[in-house]
Amino acid sequence: xxxxxxxxxxxxxxxxxxxxxxxxxxxxxxxxxxxxxxxxxxxxxxxxxxxxxxxxxxxxxxxxxxxxxxxxxxxxxxxxxxxxxxxxxxxxxxxxxxxxxxxxxxxxxxxxxxxxxxxxxxxxxxxxxxxxxxxxxxxxxxxxxxxxxxxxxxxxxxxxxxxxxxxxxxxxxxxxxxxxxxxxxxxxxxxxxxxxxxxxxxxxxxxxxxxxxxxxxxxxxxxxxxxxxxxxxxxxxxxxxxxxxxxxxxxxxxxxxxxxxxxxxxxxxxxxxxxxxxxxxxxxxxxxxxxxxxxxxxxxxxxxxxxxxxxxxxxxxxxxxxxxxxxxxxxxxxxxxxxxxxxxxxxxxxxxxxxxxxxxxxxxxxxxxxxxxxxxxxxxxxxxxxxxxxxxxxxxxxxxxxxxxxxxxxxxxxxxxxxxxxxxxxxxxxxxxxxxxxxxxxxxxxxxxxxxxxxxxx
Numbered sequence: 237x238x239x240x241x242x243x244x245x246x247x248x249x250x251x252x253x254x255x256x257x258x259x260x261x262x263x264x265x266x267x268x269x270x271x272x273x274x275x276x277x278x279x280x281x282x283x284x285x286x287x288x289x290x291x292x293x294x295x296x297x298x299x300x301x302x303x304x305x306x307x308x309x310x311x312x313x314x315x316x317x318x319x320x321x322x323x324x325x326x327x328x329x330x331x332x333x334x335x336x337x338x339x340x341x342x343x344x345x346x347x348x349x350x351x352x353x354x355x356x357x358x359x360x361x362x363x364x365x366x367x368x369x370x371x372x373x374x375x376x377x378x379x380x381x382x383x384x385x386x387x388x389x390x391x392x393x394x395x396x397x398x399x400x401x402x403x404x405x406x407x408x409x410x411x412x413x414x415x416x417x418x419x420x421x422x423x424x425x426x427x428x429x430x431x432x433x434x435x436x437x438x439x440x441x442x443x444x445x446x447x448x449x450x451x452x453x454x455x456x457x458x459x460x461x462x463x464x465x466x467x468x469x470x471x472x473x474x475x476x477x478x479x480x481x482x483x484x485x486x487x488x489x490x491x492x493x494x495x496x497x498x499x500x501x502x503x504x505x506x507x508x509x510x511x512x513x514x515x516x517x518x519x520x521x522x523x524x525x526x527x528x529x530x531x532x533x534x535x536x537x538x539x540x541x542x543x544x545x546x547x548x549x550x551x552x553x554x555x556x557x558x559x560x561x562x563x564x565x566x567x568x569x570x571x572x573x574x575x576x577x578x579x580x581x582x583x584x585x586x587x588x589x590x591x592x593x594x595x596x597x598x599x600x601x602x603x604x605x606x607x608x609x610x611x612x613x614x615x616x617x618x619x620x621x622x623x624x625x626x627x628x629x630x631x632x633x634x635x636x637x638x639x640x641x642x643x644x645x646x647x648x649x650x651x652x653x654x655x656x657x658x659x660x661x662x663x664x665x666x667x668x669x670x671x672x673x674x675x676x677x678x679x680x681x682x683x684x685x686x687x688x689x690x691x692x693x694x
Contacts (some may be wrong), residue, residue, distance in 0.1 A: 242368045246271040247625060247633060248385040250348050250371075252279045253609030254326075255622035256391035257334045258300035260341060262630035265302045271383060273373055274340065275392075275428050279335035280327045282395035283335075287324030288424035292496060293619060294318055298326060300623040303334050345376035348671055351388055351603075352559035365601050387602035387633050390557070392549035394608045399477040401442050401546045403474055403516025403533055410520040418520070418544045419684065420453050428544065434458060434543060436466035440530060442517060443547030444473050444613055448461055449496040451545050456503035470541060471508035472530065473501070476513045477531060512538060535627050554608045561599040570606060571614035578614040590630025590645045602630045 247263055252274035260270035275281060296317035304314065315321065315329050335342045350372040356364050369385040399419035401406040404676045411418060423430045435458060441451050452471055458464035466586065503509040515538070519531035527540035552569055554562070564573030573595040596604045606629060607622040624645040631640035 242366065242384075242386050244606065245269075245386040247387045247389060247630075248273060248369065249346050250370050250388065250390045251392040251533065251607070252276075252331075252342050252344075253282055253296070253393055253607065254300075254331060254619050255363050255393075255626060256278065256328070257331060257338070257342075258303050258623050259389050259391060259606065259626035259630060261300060261334065262304040262626055263633075264306060264338070264341075265635075266630055266634040268634060269628070270338070270341050271385070272335075272342040273346040273348055273371070274335075274342060275342050276408055277344050277376075278332060278604070279344075280331040280391050281344065281561060282500055283323045283327050283331065284420060285323075285395060285598050287322060287327060288426060288457035289422055290320055290322045291326065291448065294320055295514075297618070297620050298313070298548045299330055300626075302627070303330075304630070306337050306665060308416060309336060312337075317359060328592040346373045346381075346557050347375075348373045350390070350556050350559065351390075353600075354384060358559045360563055371604065374591065388604070389628075389629060390605045390609055391622070392609055394552050394554065397502060397553050399545065399548040399551055399613075401517045401530075401544065401548065403518065406522050408517045408530075410522075413527055414520045414522065414544070417542070418546060420546050421514050422447050422547065423454065423545065425454050431458070431463070434467060435461075436538070438468050438470065439529075439543040440470045440472055440538070440541045441545045442472040443545075443586040444475065444495050444547070445547065445549070449500040451547060452503045452509055453496070453499035454501075456508035458504065459508045467508070469503065470538065471509050471511045472517065472538075473511060473513045474516050499644055536652040549613060549615060550608070552605070552612055557603075560603055562603075562605075563598050565612065568609060568614050571598065573597070574610060575612070575614075580614060590643045592625060592626055592633035592643075593640050596629060603632075 246269040249259045249263075249270055250271045252272045256272055256274075257279065263270040268592075274300055276284070278284070294317060295315045299314065304312075310333065312333055315325070319328065346478070348371060352358075352363055352370055353360075353367040354370045356362075369388050370382055371385055371388065372380065372382045374380050378432070399405070401411050401418070423434060425431050425434065434455065439455060439456070441448055448471070452469055455467060500509075504511050515530075516533045516534065517530050518533040521529045521531060523529055523540050527541070528541055528544055530538045531538050532538075547674040554564075554569065563572045564570065565572050565579070566582065568575050568579055569579060574591055574603045574649040577589050577591060595603065596606060596610055598604075601687065606625045608617050610622075610625065611617050627644065628640045629641075630641050631637075
């Protein structure tokens with residue numbers, strides 16, 4: 237139970253992205269004071285990093301109800317709910333206006349460096365729960381500041397920590413030395429510099445999710461352009477080809493998400509990409525021609541490539557929370573009560589059940605990880621999941637447990653079956669829905685006649 241003086245403090249929200257800004261809007265709606273700390277110079281710093289990528293959710297699924305109420309007096313007009321924005325559209329037409337509507341409640345260029353209890357490190361029990369949180373942050377000019385808070389909602393996401401190429405979760409040997417040729421983002425091939433980097437080149441794309449699909453489709457489009465002759469992709473898959481490799485297709489209740497997998501399949505079918513299955517990168521070497529060679533953990537060597545795009549997932553930054561008592565799943569680094577709902581080692585399909593403050597709570601009372609960060613290393617997070625999370629969390633902080641426990645969201649099916657954790661099971665690579673790898677690396681041709689499609693990510 238917080239002391240009366242503590243309850244007058246703001247709720248600190250870390251990150252002015254979609255989920256963080258929605259949390260601030262809900263706090264305002266409940267009469268609580270938000271303070272949003274954003275490390276970038278403007279709202280949605282991470283989203284701006286993929287502003288060229290088109291989302292597979294429509295505008296109807298990308299705005300939060302409390303945020304819309306906050307925006308209404310400003311004259312804000314909701315975009316066409318049936319259209320698919322890019323990250324840049326989302327930022328310009330919704331996220332930055334929402335941050336502007338919050339005014340001084342958002343502080344930019346404020347990088348959180350640590351969170352603890354006032355006068356208590358993580359070891360001390362005495363009066364811990366009645367102490368406010370102390371949040372330390374650094375400004376762009378190097379000055380350090382701190383603010384006391386009644387609660388902390390960490391919506392900082394996972395964008396800052398992309399996973400490496402190494403199949404064991406560590407950077408492949410030579411990966412850091414090859415940093416000038418390795419990217420961890422979907423390239424913006426409308427940017428002249430990026431286009432020149434990949435045009436006419438042979439590029440390895442490592443990964444099997446929506447971002448990899450988007451990159452493959454973009455490289456295929458470049459290969460068909462007048463200035464893209466010779467562009468070719470090598471799609472490196474740690475698992476084998478199965479019924480789930482290309483996503484849910486027409487069975488996905490988010491059609492644009494299903495179309496992404498079909499676009500990746502078309503890239504292979506049309507000869508713009510080769511798929512290498514069952515390959516787990518262990519080493520990246522430079523050859524005599526200054527090209528890169530990927531070497532697997534079984535010593536298989538792939539043909540040289542000019543560039544490598546690593547899209548193997550993202551990870552949460554937990555460093556600044558080290559003085560707090562967290563309860564995280566040992567595999568996913570997600571809250572222990574949430575992890576079974578999203579764990580690809582256990583899921584047979586892509587559905588995630590609605591969840592809220594109870595699944596997101598920690599032994600450290602008043603601390604919540606929400607948004608992408610709540611998923612840890614798990615994939616397939618949707619914006620509307622984050623909006624439902626913060627609706628529940630803020631209701632709990634306001635003392636309205638009835639509203640906090642109420643389910644107000646139905647998530648769409650992915651149409652994908654097969655858990656990623658089955659990669660060591662030889663039988664799971666079959667096309668009946670298992671999601672696993674083949675026993676040995678192989679260069680495969682997928683088939684012909686897949687419908688070409690355009691789509692986006694995230």
